[in-house]
Amino acid sequence: MDIKKKYIDIFESCAEQFRKSDTDFMFAKRNEALESFRQNGLPTAKTENYRNFNIADIFSTEFGNVLQNKTNVDLNEYFKCEVENMDAEVVLVSNGMYYDQNKILPDKAIICSLKEAQTKHRDIFEKYYNSSASNFGDGFVNLSTMLADDGLFVYIPDNVRLEKTLQIINLNHGFGSKNIVKRNLIVLGENSSLSVVVCDHTLNSSNNFVIDTTESFIGNGSKLTHYTLQNEPDQSSLVSSHLAELGDNANIESFVLTLHGGIVRNNLRVRFNGEHSDANLLGLYLIDRKQYVDNYTLIEHLVPNCNSNELYKGILDEQARGSFMGKIIVHEGAQKTAAYQTNRNLCLTGDARMTTKPQLEIYADDVQCSHGATVGQLDEEALFYLRQRGISTKEAKLMLMFAFANDILMNMHIEPLKERISGMINSRLRGELSECSNCLLNCEGGNCNM
Amino acid sequence: MLTIKNLHAEINGKEILKGINLEIKEGEVHAIMGPNGSGKSTLSAVLTGNENYKVTDGEVIFKGRNLLEMSVEQRAKEGIFLSFQYPVEIPGVSMINFMKTAINEQRKYRGLPELTASEFLKYTREMKEFVELKDDLANRQVNVGFSGGEKKRNEIFQMAMLRPCLSILDETDSGLDIDALRIVANGVNKLKTPETSCIVITHYQRLLDFIVPDVVHILYNGRIVKTAGKELALELEEKGYGWIKQQLGE
Ligand SMILES: Nc1ncnc2c1ncn2[C@@H]1O[C@H](COP(=O)(O)OP(=O)(O)OP(=O)(O)O)[C@@H](O)[C@H]1O
Ligand SMILES: [Mg+2]
Numbered sequence: 155m156d157i158k159k160k161y162i163d164i165f166e167s168c169a170e171q172f173r174k175s176d177t178d179f180m181f182a183k184r185n186e187a188l189e190s191f192r193q194n195g196l197p198t199a200k201t202e203n204y205r206n207f208n209i210a211d212i213f214s215t216e217f218g219n220v221l222q223n224k225t226n227v228d229l230n231e232y233f234k235c236e237v238e239n240m241d242a243e244v245v246l247v248s249n250g251m252y253y254d255q256n257k258i259l260p261d262k263a264i265i266c267s268l269k270e271a272q273t274k275h276r277d278i279f280e281k282y283y284n285s286s287a288s289n290f291g292d293g294f295v296n297l298s299t300m301l302a303d304d305g306l307f308v309y310i311p312d313n314v315r316l317e318k319t320l321q322i323i324n325l326n327h328g329f330g331s332k333n334i335v336k337r338n339l340i341v342l343g344e345n346s347s348l349s350v351v352v353c354d355h356t357l358n359s360s361n362n363f364v365i366d367t368t369e370s371f372i373g374n375g376s377k378l379t380h381y382t383l384q385n386e387p388d389q390s391s392l393v394s395s396h397l398a399e400l401g402d403n404a405n406i407e408s409f410v411l412t413l414h415g416g417i418v419r420n421n422l423r424v425r426f427n428g429e430h431s432d433a434n435l436l437g438l439y440l441i442d443r444k445q446y447v448d449n450y451t452l453i454e455h456l457v458p459n460c461n462s463n464e465l466y467k468g469i470l471d472e473q474a475r476g477s478f479m480g481k482i483i484v485h486e487g488a489q490k491t492a493a494y495q496t497n498r499n500l501c502l503t504g505d506a507r508m509t510t511k512p513q514l515e516i517y518a519d520d521v522q523c524s525h526g527a528t529v530g531q532l533d534e535e536a537l538f539y540l541r542q543r544g545i546s547t548k549e550a551k552l553m554l555m556f557a558f559a560n561d562i563l564m565n566m567h568i569e570p571l572k573e574r575i576s577g578m579i580n581s582r583l584r585g586e587l588s589e590c591s592n593c594l595l596n597c598e599g600g601n602c603n604m
Numbered sequence: 605m606l607t608i609k610n611l612h613a614e615i616n617g618k619e620i621l622k623g624i625n626l627e628i629k630e631g632e633v634h635a636i637m638g639p640n641g642s643g644k645s646t647l648s649a650v651l652t653g654n655e656n657y658k659v660t661d662g663e664v665i666f667k668g669r670n671l672l673e674m675s676v677e678q679r680a681k682e683g684i685f686l687s688f689q690y691p692v693e694i695p696g697v698s699m700i701n702f703m704k705t706a707i708n709e710q711r712k713y714r715g716l717p718e719l720t721a722s723e724f725l726k727y728t729r730e731m732k733e734f735v736e737l738k739d740d741l742a743n744r745q746v747n748v749g750f751s752g753g754e755k756k757r758n759e760i761f762q763m764a765m766l767r768p769c770l771s772i773l774d775e776t777d778s779g780l781d782i783d784a785l786r787i788v789a790n791g792v793n794k795l796k797t798p799e800t801s802c803i804v805i806t807h808y809q810r811l812l813d814f815i816v817p818d819v820v821h822i823l824y825n826g827r828i829v830k831t832a833g834k835e836l837a838l839e840l841e842e843k844g845y846g847w848i849k850q851q852l853g854e
Contacts, residue, residue: 533692533694534656535692536692536694536697538654538676539688539691539692539694539746540694540697540702540706541675541676541677541680542652542676542677542680542685542686542688543680543685543702543703543706543762543766544677544680544681544706544709544710544713544766545677545702545705545706545709546677546709547675547676547677549705549709550677553697553701553702553705554694554696554697556696557694557695557696557697557745558696560696561696
């Protein structure tokens with residue numbers, strides 16, 4: 155089966171509908187992406203950045219049905235419960251579709267569906283949409299531009315610091331195999347700030363293929379905290395891309411947590427377009443069985459005086475496989491760059507496999523860069539020490555695994571969120587993560603057993 | 605308390621313990637001395653169940669039961685404690701969480717209720733004072749960044765917390781300054797009851813001035829070659845190991 159042709163066919167079958175519902179701008183962007191997709195297709199095993207990624211594994215399932223119908227269940231019914239400790243605005247996205255709750259944000263901040271933004275916030279939308287994604291040159295990102303029916307649009311005006319965390323819950327549900335394609339756009343003006351937590355909440359074990367692309371534009375003096383908590387069923391596939399553009403004195407804190415997933419690919423690109431900006435990039439994957447997680451990060455220091463700090467860690471159990479490819483490019487003239495990258499992994503079994511490849515490309519001479527990668531086992535000596543004090547082997551291993559993950563938590567700056575994530579990691583390591591405890595919502599009591 | 609009969613053990617196919625015999629009664633303190641590499645730490649590793657060592661012959665009876673059949677953690681819960689010669693640093697694990705887990709697992713094993721948070725904190729405070737442990741050490745990660753002496757003091761703090769019936773102190777004196785040595789030794793003495801026993805592995809008499817042994821053994825090349833009263837340690841301090849080697853005809 156020719157996958158490329160198949161997706162072009164899907165596009166063509168939807169084109170008429172897109173043309174009707176899109177603005178001219180939006181439809182033009184789809185066609186630009188289509189052209190790029192026609193030329194480049196999807197990555198193959200020979201594509202440098204996808205070397206460890208087996209695309210054929212994803213497409214061993216046939217996916218259909220790109221255009222989703224809004225679900226006719228009252229999703230709010232399933233999320234009646236209150237978020238514990240966290241001051242959050244909850245936003246629901248159902249199979250890639252923004253679920254309208256007439257959310258009003260303070261201080262003229264905007265949150266709405268991508269569809270609505272095309273017309274209602276046309277100026278901002280057309281200034282930013284696809285301006286970063288179009289030059290990323292990734293087949294999956296092209297697909298998302300071509301096929302996304304909806305997604306989320308968030309705009310924070312100048313001098314607005316949104317205090318509440320925005321919690322976006324991706325509800326993936328329904329039966330059968332679907333392509334779920336979404337595009338999100340986050341724009342921060344100057345001196346503003348926003349915290350976003352994106353949680354997956356899969357309501358039943360469907361084997362979907364989710365393609366999710368987020369562009370974020372962080373204006374001068376602004377700060378974006380962006381956490382992604384991935385928790386997909388074993389049979390599912392996910393390619394998630396986050397493309398962030400930073401202005402002067404801007405700041406991004408990104409955290410990608412993969413707790414479950416069949417095949418997961420995370421792309422993260424951070425581009426420093428303005429000086430004196432910082433990026434703090436964290437990743438944690440806790441995988442077992444036959445799960446596969448692939449993290450690709452690209453940090454581009456285009457201007458001087460910026461710092462990037464990257465720490466990705468993983469624990470792989472059973473036959474899990476993982477890959478980390480981290481590229482840092484310090485462009486010519488980007489003096490006084492400080493770029494640090496670390497990837498550490500624990501393989502708990504002989505069958506678990508991890509490939510890690512840091513890459514530094516430096517075209518400036520006055521920079522501080524370092525990278526390091528390790529793949530190891532639990533420290534036998536530490537394990538013995540704990541057990542010698544009467545702690546069971548199982549508990550001792552958990553303590554060491556949790557300690558390993560704790561590094562990541564120590565780098566987080568939103569306290570209640572850190573606590574909740576710490577709890578999630580703990581229950582994940584204990585193998586106690588249930589469907590209802592897998593999101594930040596505390597919907598116990600059968601509120602969400604679909 | 606502990607009976608070791610003809611114990612042979614090897615690591616990586618190399619025999620280190622070559623037939624150890626030892627009998628320790630309740631309430632006794634036994635010192636084990638011997639040149640570097642003679643197998644003292646190996647003996648403590650084998651007694652605590654370190655799986656890197658393979659017991660090839662002999663038996664060990666602890667409180668009437670076959671010790672060698674027990675897992676590392678079970679031995680600990682039965683009351684065996686090792687003050688490590690080189691305590692390992694465990695980044696990311698807090699002393700508090702570590703000790704709380706250890707104590708509660710041991711209590712559970714003995715059919716006691718878990719300590720509440722406030723009981724635990726109170727107990728920790730008392731035991732810290734007991735070994736004059738610096739205040740912040742208990743709040744830090746296990747042994748991380750501790751000085752050599754602090755690590756040793758931390759071992760005795762854990763001993764005080766866990767109240768073992770058989771403690772093995774492997775060169776607890778090394779790295780301690782003179783005052784610390786006295787504090788640590790006093791701690792060990794105060795923990796002593798007629799029901800507890802202690803194996804003190806050391807190279808120097810100075811520790812034995814404080815913790816007075818009932819019996820002194822010399823471990824040499826995997827065997828106990830001499831056993832006598834506390835005066836044996838003084839003799840070693842004076843003469844070294846040469847005369848032992850002579851006696852053995854080496
Ligand atoms: N992994 C190993 N492989 C081979 N030989 C080992 C290994 N570990 C220890 N040994 C050897 O076992 C012997 C006994 O070591 P052990 O640590 O028990 O000595 P010790 O009496 O405690 O010495 P010290 O007084 O220096 O602490 C030494 O010769 C040591 O080199
Ligand atoms: Mg030793």
